[in-house]
Amino acid sequence: MSELANANAPVVVDRLRAWNSEAIAGVIEHRGEITLVVPHKLLRAVARQCKEDPELAFNQLSDATCVDRFPAEPRFEMNYQLLSMSRSQRIRLRTTIGGQQPVVDSLEPVWPGANWMEREIFDLFGIRFEGHTDLRRILLPEGFEGAPLRRDYPVEGPR
């Protein structure tokens, strides 16, 4: 991983830093993909800026997923894949969440499509989303206990 080599990265980073100097805590470039590390508290504001700034125009949320870095702390890493159709660009927003009562702001108010993606993460990782309108399990049955995609959940299930 090296810092900033992609030609498109500086534009996005400069735009966001000009808007709020604390918006981006770090930039990671790996295999031509840009990841912007965003402070936990600013996530929704940065996402909204990415969508609404006409120079950025990330009009669609392609994907949202979580990576569990157990036993490291903060263990959860949220990854959001943003897509700008007009500019044919993808970018990833990342924020980290601690393992004690993991909560993060929902992006549903920005992109309604985040609804099911966040329900899936809630279901499989047990992360709560602040401001989500319908936070219920989506894939697993209602009485299911535990969050199976966490690294400390055994592959063969609880014994």
Added chain:
Amino acid sequence: MTTVETAIGTAKTMVLNMGPQHPSTHGVLRVLLELDGENVVNAVPDLGYLHTGIEKSCEDKTYSQAITLTDRMDYLNPLGNNLVYCLAVEKLLGLEIPKRAQYIRVMMVELQRISSHLVWLGTHALDMGAMSVMLYCFREREEILKIFERFAGQRMMTSYIRIGGLALEPPAGWREQVKRFIDMMPSRVDEYEELLTNNRIWMARLKGVGYLPPETLIALSTTGPGLRAAGIPFDNRKAFPYCSYEEFEFNIPTRTESDSFARYLIRVQEIRESLKIIRQAMDKITDQGPIKAEAPGVIPPQREKMKTEMEALIYHFKIFTEGFSPPVGEVYQAVESPRGELGCFIASDGSPKPLRVHFRSPSFVNLQALPSMVKGQLIADTVASIGTIDIVLGEVDR
């Protein structure tokens, strides 16, 4: 899966449980419909009946072992699933794939796109009461499956696309077989269109049904034919070319009506475009050349080399006992599946097993648009709306 009765249902309306065994839900989707007479007031999809934990299983397998799991997600597009997973691992490794292998990949996934659209067309026509179309579509799909069987030894769960290239050299006589198919297909597509496009019942059942404005579709993260039927020409093959798609000439069909009929026309047009791509790919595929990248330690060595070279034998042993370890990092790779953007996110921690594999499945995301699509429509139109989203439940639930 949740009980949804608490969420909806007032004195005036009735809750109807559609599925999970309803034939038009193409698998095991359950939709709770809140009805006011014949009109749908609200719809709540309930998923998870086919959840098999594929993403969790991937974490416990080496990178190459997980390929067979990807086949089983979207069972109408197994080659596309292989492709997105392999492209993501190759990106993680920084592997360059030989052109010949790339063109064969393109040809195979385009054949797969046609076969997937044929199953969609056949079953959707069946849902709408036009039984004969299904028989025609499955007749042509059979020809494609025969091609796959000769290439990969399997009709459906092919696992033909592997990390670094392909599993096998194309079989003898493949050109004639594929050529026979693409020569025959245009007239067969005309045949379907003759049966459906100007059919008054077909039009009455589909036109104006399941309309959503383009802004709503984008906001709900919809991709694929559903979005292109709303006039947005977004296609990953053009926007973010992979497998040398930039070298192929083809159009992205779009419509502006954004209803079920427009989605039908888009898919039929896509079959014709795929045929164009296959024809070009066949010209580009040379008879000789490598089908695997040169990457000792990642790609299993050739049999002959193992009998003469010590290193080859060691690499073979290591690949199949412990696997290979890509560098630390994350990648996201998207391809255009018949249903929309199929994405694969892989996080590597530098060990032979992935830290996290996530599939962004188009069926799952597109299905989100169903409640907004059916609100205010008649019950019978719900069937048409579910059909034109084109979901595969194996992929929705993974």
